[in-house]
Amino acid sequence: MTIEPFAIERYFAKHEFSARYLLSASDCEGLPMRELIEKSPSPARDMWNQLKLNYTESQGHPILRGLIAAMYPGLQASNILVGAPEELIYITMRTLLKPGDHVVVLAPCYQSLASVAKAIGCTVELWYLHEQFGAWEMDLEELARKLNSKTRLVVVNFPNNPTGFLPNKTQFQQLIQMVSTNGATLFCDEMYRFLEPTDTERLPSASTESNNAISLCGMSKSFSLPGLRLGWLACQDESLISRLLVYKDYTTICNSAPSEVLAIMALYASERILSRNVNMIQVNTDLSRKTFEKFPNLVRWITPSAGSVAFPAWTGNQNLALLVEKWVNERGLMVVPGEYFLVANDHFRVGLGRENYPESLGVLADILGKM
Ligand SMILES: Cc1ncc(COP(=O)(O)O)c(C=O)c1O
Structure with a gap:
């Protein structure tokens, strides 16, 4: 490739x-680091002090996955896969897509959300946000015109990098419904989630709203810890997690042990x-x-x-x-x-x-x- x-x-x-x-x-x-470690509860500090730098569980530390799952109503630790955010984009696309598939990507966007699918040999169509009356807008009718029987994946990113766009809750549900009715999967990059001005503006995670959706989030943006190189995928379909793990064995196999403990500390302090x-x-x-x-x-x-x-x-x-x-x-x-x-x-x-x-x-x- x-x-x-x-x-x-x-x-x-x-x-x-x-x-x-x-x-x-x-x-x-x-x-x-010092602030993170000093302010964390003693069970997490004990984990840090007793940590042996062995290989870790491929899907992610169970305590970490449990803490992550608690942010997704209805999901369990088994619905979470921990990895580096960029790695998770890569393995999701490699797992779900094949040459000739049609993929729609909301733009402007973080480049890999489109490039990996292109490299696999998919037809990638960009679906642009429009600037209207001093704000960004998403046109669902335009999406409807782009969807077809070959559309395998629709890729969105909310809150959006680089515009800061967030659809309202009705538009978000309509989007989820449209993708599902079309028989495609929704990949919702939620790396900037939890950075809404107030909690009321926060969208639910796509992964809790539909069994056809996969959500990506992580420590890099909202949680101030990009150096951990840790994020996660959340999805209802546990068989998909197993398929993604097959790919992860060829990228990193498992996560960095210290990063996982530091991520646990950060989630306690979220x-x-x-x-x-x-x-x-x-x-x-x-x-x-x-x-x-x-x-x-x-x-x-x-x-x-x-x-x-x-x-x-x-x-x-x-x-x-x-x-x-x-x-x-x-x-x-x-x-x-x-x-x-x-x-x-x-x-x-x-x-x-x-x-x-x-x-x-x-x-x-x-x-x-x-x-
Ligand atoms: C929208 C979006 N998704 C994914 C990533 C990848 O995150 P990371 O760099 O932590 O792998 C980024 C990083 O800028 C991003 O902006």
């Missing part, structure tokens, strides 16, 4: 550890971690609106509904791809433009979950002020 390079990952590889200001990071401010992140995102969102309002000829701010990223429009005349290159080289400011999310370069992503976001935004404001 040949696969196209993962453009955003290559772009981050080039700049993430050298650029001084990362305006477009998608994760929330990293959590120091309320504290999530409320810290939601508050930081709120403050940074307000600041973004106020800042970009000063430059109406260059940027149109679009408030995200949830998640840690937003995707404002670039309304200036200059070519955004050339500008971001100049900004990173001359000012150490890294900004990710639309092309990395399979759309035109007329939007760019900002990451609202980092502590130094105001500083990075200040650098961009200084640049925009001089244009």
